[in-house]
Amino acid sequence: MEDRNSYLKSERSQEWREELRKKIKAKDRTDVPRVKMNEVDASERVQSYIEVNSGLTQEQAQKEATRCVDCANPTCITGCPVEINIPKFIKRIEQGEFLEAAKVLKETSTLPAVCGRVCPQEKQCEANCFYTQKLKKEPVAIGYLERFAADYERESGQISIPEIKEKNGRKVACIGSGPAGLTFAGEMAKKGYDVTVFEALHEIGGVLKYGIPEFRLPNNIVDVEIESLKKMGVQFETNFIVGKTASIEDLKEEGFEAFFTGSGAGLPRFMNIPGENYIGILSSNEYLTRINLMHAADQTTDTPVVSGNKVMVVGGGNTAMDSVRTAKRLGAERAMIVYRRSMEEMPARLEEIEHAKEEGVEFMTLANPIEYFANEKGQVNQVKVQKMELGEPDASGRRRPIPVEGSEELIEVDTVVVSVGVSPNPIVPDSLPELKTTSWGTIQVNEETLQSSMPEMFAGGDIVRGGATVILAMGDGRKAAQKMDEYLKNK
Known part of the structure; x- marks a missing residue:
């Protein structure tokens, strides 16, 4: 992908942007048709695991970004489980500041390239878009733009790492490396904690790796997001089954003060x-x-x-x-x-x-x-x-x-x-008799704090919901990190 600055200075870019300004005045934004995702032809893609959606071009992304009307009350944000500042990152794309757009995404989302591909935006942020709610028109393609910004950053080689607070010397553990666990780990790392993620399988990523085929979510996309977490200081242990390889008590003896269970619903x-x-x-x-x-x-x-x-x-x-x-x-x-x-x-x-x-x-x-x-x-x-x-x-x-x-x-x-x-993975609940579960086998938690009957144990994602979307699991991971931080500070 072209370097951002050279692209913005290029004659082609300047001519295109001038033409766009003429065609689209602020009052005419709502008349611009929603962008269509570029796709690989069905006859070609069905013969391989090539990704079906091939993303937006820079021109498509900027034009789609102009559709955002800068709502005074951006309800799209409230429709996002991880509360991405959607108007802010879209405005960065409109201005050609693609790397800045990616940074905005990373303020609250640990996995923007993943979310841009597999999240049901049509039921969440886009369902709460001004176009959908007020104009009864097709919403701004928030998911497509999120993917564009994340992909641009990755392909530019200039991947940013969120701001990390000074290490506080306190250890927390995460059980499971799916979307809930990865999000929790990233948020706790940003807060200065020493975080270790324990994964039962031989690869990190949970359902993102084993459950979603590469024609929808390529493994290398997930790997790049995981590499960013490693650079933030998150440690990973694979082939490690909490409740079998080691108990919670064993981990407490190693200095872990609190735990997040995001072990999913793999049954x-x-x-x-x-x-x-x-x-x-x-x-x-x-x-x-x-x-x-x-x-x-x-x-x-x-x-x-x-x-x-x-x-x-x-x-x-x-x-x-x-x-x-x-x-x-x-x-x-x-x-x-x-x-x-x-x-x-x-x-x-x-x-x-x-x-x-x-x-x-x-x-x-x-x-x-x-x-x-x-x-x-x-x-x-x-x-x-x-x-x-x-x-x-x-x-x-x-x-x-x-x-x-x-x-x-x-x-x-x-x-x-x-x-x-699917049903919740029973290994962690079965290893902890004091942990309260529902008749469905899910872990009971306080809805406000995601704290279980064991004060030091928080939980989220499918082990609590019984089967939901990637972004809802991520929302749980982010919320649990906020509440665990409060718990540990008050402990």
């Missing part, structure tokens, strides 16, 4: 229907973890993943979309989503659904598997699917799916990926 759920134990039926957790983290798509590895030509993915969330789109990249001739509600109720991001359709994924909605069948070797080969209809809304606010009697049909498959939700 898969199944539907408990006949035949669910046949060969070729996997949870989405296993399917994605083995492919993303263990390179199991390579059939020459010691533990290659089962991947057939007729793949059915059960579920309608982002993880289901990741699974079915992965199946296409592994060569499935037929990859289908089976979801018990309609397309309108499907919880996956609209962008992910559209990308799946472009890549040839089939959608069988208002349908639910009720039984699996196998060949003589125990390999799944058929699924009995029942049609559904929608009744009254349930506790989630979505209309409850009701079976249609006599509507069953058999569908041929050779691989099934079950993506119907």
Whole structure:
């Protein structure tokens, strides 16, 4: 990417900016159409793990930034779980100060390049944009601009590190290196604490690495964010299971005064229907973890993943979309989503659904598997699917799916990926009898402080929420750091 100063001084840049000023006066900002994300063609991307979205150009980013109307009350900030100063970083982009825009992001966000790719901005900051709330128009593309600023900084080689307070000599531990844990670690490092992150797996990143395919979030993007944390002084221990490798009491003896648990929800759920134990039926957790983290798509590895030509993915969330789109990249001739509600109720991001359709994924909605069948070797080969209809809304606010009697049909498959939700990782709660949990297995916390029944233990992310978004987990990590800092200062 071009150096910022040379670009701004270039004849091309000056001419373009003058033309932009003529076309877009302050009063005309709201008439500028929202930018479209540049994408790799479906026929090309489905054959590899190349990232689907290729980002905005400098000109696209600056033009989109001009759409921000500088609200007196920027509700987009309140819609962001980590409270990024959105108008401020967007204004920096409009002015061509791209590195400064990245610095603004890092004031409150530990993972801006990640958030710019996988956060559901359409339900958060962009849903609270002036355009959405007042004008009923398409919002400013906040997520695209966040990604642009973070990518520009990384590609420039001029990566900034947030301001770090003087070391206070106090040690805190973080359990899990997912988005909640990484955010917590970064915030505590900024406050001067000695932070160690304990990760059970052999790679740092948690769900960002094992759960999200590289065509949505390349591993090198995550690695750069982690490297910044290391430069801030955060220590990482991999292959370390708190509650197994060492207990909380062991860590206390080593001088750790407080703990944050962000161990996630890695326990898969199944539907408990006949035949669910046949060969070729996997949870989405296993399917994605083995492919993303263990390179199991390579059939020459010691533990290659089962991947057939007729793949059915059960579920309608982002993880289901990741699974079915992965199946296409592994060569499935037929990859289908089976979801018990309609397309309108499907919880996956609209962008992910559209990308799946472009890549040839089939959608069988208002349908639910009720039984699996196998060949003589125990390999799944058929699924009995029942049609559904929608009744009254349930506790989630979505209309409850009701079976249609006599509507069953058999569908041929050779691989099934079950993506119907996850449960919290039980290792930490099971190792601490005094730690209170809910009937769902999540850790009980004070909603204001994220402090558990053990005063020195804070928790956030999926181990508390039971399954949520990256940005909500990050919000928990940031909040827990603020509250732990207060707790330790008052201790």
